[in-house]
Amino acid sequence: MSVVNAHAAEVGEGLNVSVALISTGLALFAIALSWLLYGRAPLTEGEHDPLESAGPVFTFLNRKWYWDELYHTIFVAPYNRLADFFANTLDWAFWHDYVHENIIADAFKGWASILSQPVDMGVVDGAVNGIAELIGGSSQGLRKVQTGYVRNYALAVALGVVVILGFLAFQLFR
Numbered sequence: 001m002s003v004v005n006a007h008a009a010e011v012g013e014g015l016n017v018s019v020a021l022i023s024t025g026l027a028l029f030a031i032a033l034s035w036l037l038y039g040r041a042p043l044t045e046g047e048h049d050p051l052e053s054a055g056p057v058f059t060f061l062n063r064k065w066y067w068d069e070l071y072h073t074i075f076v077a078p079y080n081r082l083a084d085f086f087a088n089t090l091d092w093a094f095w096h097d098y099v100h101e102n103i104i105a106d107a108f109k110g111w112a113s114i115l116s117q118p119v120d121m122g123v124v125d126g127a128v129n130g131i132a133e134l135i136g137g138s139s140q141g142l143r144k145v146q147t148g149y150v151r152n153y154a155l156a157v158a159l160g161v162v163v164i165l166g167f168l169a170f171q172l173f174r
Helices: 017-039 050-054 056-062 064-143 150-172
Strands: none
Touching (some): 050 056, 056 064
């Protein structure tokens, strides 16, 4: 057994003239009433709405059934509280103030103190100071070579030429 038209649209009874006339009449009455209240003389700045005399019904309908307030209470306010929690508590207070300022900064300071003493002071500064002492010690002997007299420099250049020519001659006649 199979159901062929299980989801077929049901056909209505046709046009109900009385329902159509009542609906059209109510729509025309609402249009005429709204024109009488607002269309002939539009409200000016500060003028009260003529329907305010309806009291709480007008207020309820004018406030759009308090839909904005309900939406704000259900969605916006909880979202703002959650966003505030994530931004201020989780990100700022926990991550920045606690993790960054305490854990990461303390770890950095600890490693920096460990590395600064033996590595920086021992190896780096030791190498620089050792080179300075080596150069300083050898500079005492080199000071005697730098007299400031051109004749001494010319003699050093001539001796350098003799040494180079002697080396080349030795290589050539070997």
